[in-house]
Each structure stands twice: as C-alpha cells, then as structure tokens.
Amino acid sequence: MNRDDPSAVYYPVSDLRITGGSGVLIRDSDGREFIDCASATFNLSLGYGHPAVINAMKEQADRLVHATSSFQTDVINRLSARLVSLAPKRLTKAHLKVSGGSTANEGAIKMAQHATGKRDVITLFRSHVGQTMAMAALSGNAFRKKSLPLVGIGGLQVPDPYCLRCFYGQQRDSCGLMCVDRLADFLEYASSGSVAAVLVEPISGNGGNVVPPDGYFAKLRELCDTFGIKLILDEIQTGIGRTGRMFAAEHFGVEPDAMTLGKGLGGSGAQVAGILASDELSGLPANDHSFTYGANLMSAAAALATLDVIDDPGFLANVRATGALILERLNALRPSLRCVADVRGVGLMIGVEIVDGEGRPSSELTNFLAHRAMDFGLVIRTSRYGQGNVLKIRPPLILTIDEAHLICDRFEALLRTHGH
Ligand SMILES: Cc1ncc(COP(=O)(O)O)c(C=O)c1O
Incomplete structure (x- = not known):
C-alpha cells in the first residue's frame, strides 16, 4: 500500500489534498490556492497559522x-x-x-x-x-x-x-x-x-x-x-x-x-x-x-x-465592516440573479439562499454551486450537510476589505456562470 494514499482512512475524503495554508488561503498539492470561506470547519477564526x-x-x-x-x-x-x-x-x-x-x-x-x-x-x-x-x-x-x-x-x-x-x-x-x-x-x-x-x-x-x-x-x-x-x-x-x-x-x-x-x-x-x-x-x-x-x-x-x-475594538470593527460589505454586494446581485432568494447574516456569518427556476429551495443547485466554487478559487460549504439550500460564507475574521471584494467578485462570477 502506498503510505500516502487515503485507503486506510475510514471515512470518504475529497480528492483534493491540502498541503498548506496561510491567512485566509489554503493550498492543494497541485499548488492551487483557494480563499477558505468556511474557515476550515468554521473554526479558524484567525485563519491558517496565525503567528x-x-x-x-x-x-x-x-x-x-x-x-x-x-x-x-x-x-x-x-x-x-x-x-x-x-x-x-x-x-x-x-x-x-x-x-x-x-x-x-x-x-x-x-x-x-x-x-x-x-x-x-x-x-x-x-x-x-x-x-x-x-x-x-x-x-x-x-x-x-x-x-x-x-x-x-x-x-x-x-x-x-x-x-x-x-x-x-x-x-x-x-x-x-x-x-x-x-x-x-x-x-x-x-x-x-x-x-x-x-x-x-x-x-x-x-x-x-x-x-x-x-x-x-x-x-x-x-x-x-x-x-x-x-x-x-x-x-x-x-x-x-x-x-x-x-x-x-x-x-x-x-x-x-x-x-x-x-x-x-x-x-x-x-x-x-x-x-x-x-x-x-x-x-x-x-x-x-x-x-x-x-x-x-x-x-x-x-x-x-x-x-x-x-478582543480589540478595531479588530471587531473590521469584522463588521467586511461583513457589511459582503452583505451589500451580494444583496445587490438579487435583482439580476433569480437563483438568489435571500442574503442574510451578521458580521462574517453570512448565508445566501439558493432557489431553482420556480423559486423553490434547491439543495441540488446549492451543492452544485458549492462544488463549482473551487474553480473560482473559493471554498464554500452548504447548509444542513448538503441537504439545505444555503451557501455559507464565513471566512476567517482576519479578512481584509480587499479580500472581501475578491470573495464577492469570485462569487458573482460563479453565480453568473452557473446560476440563473
Ligand atoms: C452550533 C454547533 N454546536 C455544536 C457543534 C459541535 O461541535 P464539535 O464538532 O466541536 O463537537 C457544532 C459543530 O459543527 C456546531 O456548529
């Protein structure tokens, strides 16, 4: 058995092999980088490897x-x-x-x-x-x-x-x-x-x-x-x-x-x-x-x-500012993208509710978008372990305004390509 392959891992894992991360980014074994909008398991409040x-x-x-x-x-x-x-x-x-x-x-x-x-x-x-x-x-x-x-x-x-x-x-x-x-x-x-x-x-x-x-x-x-x-x-x-x-x-x-x-x-x-x-x-x-x-x-x-x-007023103010920016930019997409039924959240805890062409909650489209997000350099997870219809955007709290814009640019490109 190749000691590096996942055949001895009990649970199924993605093909993607993570080799490193810093700040809001993770890197895979092919050298690709992604902004981690899930903060790993929603736990890396300060991102990867905070000194x-x-x-x-x-x-x-x-x-x-x-x-x-x-x-x-x-x-x-x-x-x-x-x-x-x-x-x-x-x-x-x-x-x-x-x-x-x-x-x-x-x-x-x-x-x-x-x-x-x-x-x-x-x-x-x-x-x-x-x-x-x-x-x-x-x-x-x-x-x-x-x-x-x-x-x-x-x-x-x-x-x-x-x-x-x-x-x-x-x-x-x-x-x-x-x-x-x-x-x-x-x-x-x-x-x-x-x-x-x-x-x-x-x-x-x-x-x-x-x-x-x-x-x-x-x-x-x-x-x-x-x-x-x-x-x-x-x-x-x-x-x-x-x-x-x-x-x-x-x-x-x-x-x-x-x-x-x-x-x-x-x-x-x-x-x-x-x-x-x-x-x-x-x-x-x-x-x-x-x-x-x-x-x-x-x-x-x-x-x-x-x-x-x-616990620093400046740090928490930045969480509110980056969160407000993402909320505002994603809300602005709603008139032109019917698949977005709602954008809601507080600070950097944001959810985007996805619906199908008839306006019904669609876990299928939600999962598809989360999957394709990787092509746009984003890691995004969905609600209810893949059974829900909400894309969750919860990047590390160290996010800068520029990085917040980058998430929105990529997210918009994802929805314009694969949404409706
Ligand atoms: C709201 C909430 N409570 C409890 C838990 C369980 O925490 P843990 O996985 O550390 O046992 C989770 C984990 O996802 C959670 O999101």
Missing part, C-alpha cells in the same frame, strides 16, 4: 503540554477568568474540561438538569448541536437520526424563527412572535412535562444562517423564566467575534443561563471548547463531566492568544 496563536502553543509546549485538570494551572485559571470577564454578566464560571462543542453542550445540559431536577431539552428545527449520540438525538434534522439506533435523551424540536419560510405562515410585522408564543403549547401537549433547558444557537450555523427577528430572544428569555427553564446559548459558531461582537448574545441583548463555546476559540485550529455558566447552574459534581483532553494547556494558551487578538 500569535502558533507562538503561544509553542511556548506552552516547551513549558508543559498536559497536567490533569484536577490540579490548577496558571493558563486554565487565566482563560477561565478571561472568558468570564468577557461574557454576559450572569455567567460567572467557566468549565473547560470538555473535548469539543458537542461535549460542551452536553455539559451545559447536565448542569441545567442538575439545577432544575428536570430532564428534557428543547432545540429548534434545522439545528445542529453536535454529533455525540445525545446531541444527534437533539438535532433539528431527521436525517441526523434515521441511520442510528439512538439512545435518545428527552428532546423536543420546535419551529425556528425563520421568517422567510415561517412555519406558521405569518408575516413578521403582524406575527406577534408566534414561534415563541406557541412554545407554551408544546410544553403543555408535546413535552414530558419535565423540561430543563432550551438549547439554541443565536444564529443557526448549519441550519441555514437563520437570523432571529428583533424581540425573539427577549420573548424566549421571558418564556424560560415563566416556565423555570434554563436558556443555553450555543455560541460554538457565533461566538468569539464571528458576528462582529465577542458573542452574538450582545446583538440580541440576551442574558443566558449558560453559553457554550468551541470552534473559533482555538484561533488557528487548537482543540478547545468550554461552558460558561451562571451561579445557579454551579454545583455539578466535577466527575460528572470531565474529559481527559479537556482543559488542554496548549489549546488554552492558543485560546488566550486568540482572545488577545479578537
């Missing part, structure tokens, strides 16, 4: 790679304090002993269950909150569940605030936020009567870049308080500057009971995730949620370096 992150990891590697998380270390103490200082004020504790976003979400749920003595979790239609068995069971996509004999946890999926395709057929100016109001009916008639938490992304990452309308989170917070349910914000995609604020919660003015982080926290790819929790959610026994490679010291050093870069 501050790489140096922090090297320095920490020289000092200490691993110590069991039951001892304290300077770097974990510092990262915990830093995250709490940046977070919405109700969140006073950081739990970093998780192995990724999925186990961060599971930990936040356990905390809510422990605090309330209740069991079930509400998630939204189309939502993706991870791929452990429990998180797959809470997915808002049936295709996530159908191939696995899941050990389900009590979960309930409810309509998302997707105004363009409102589940209730309403218009935003007159709906009275039925998508929150009707949750009381779900609790009464469809739940087990024992609901511990609502787990929701501020803007759906995988579900189609759905941005909730004004007032959604205020009303959801109110409903949670009325029914004694804990509100967990999954900021695994939206957090750490992605929306032009440190956390998307700031855009919506919402105070959650817990928030989960992952992906972008590692800056240039360090494996780090965590849970931020309120006092009320403290007290989950240490051994009830603890993973060997959680609270990893090299990753925590990378996270601190990442926060140093992102």
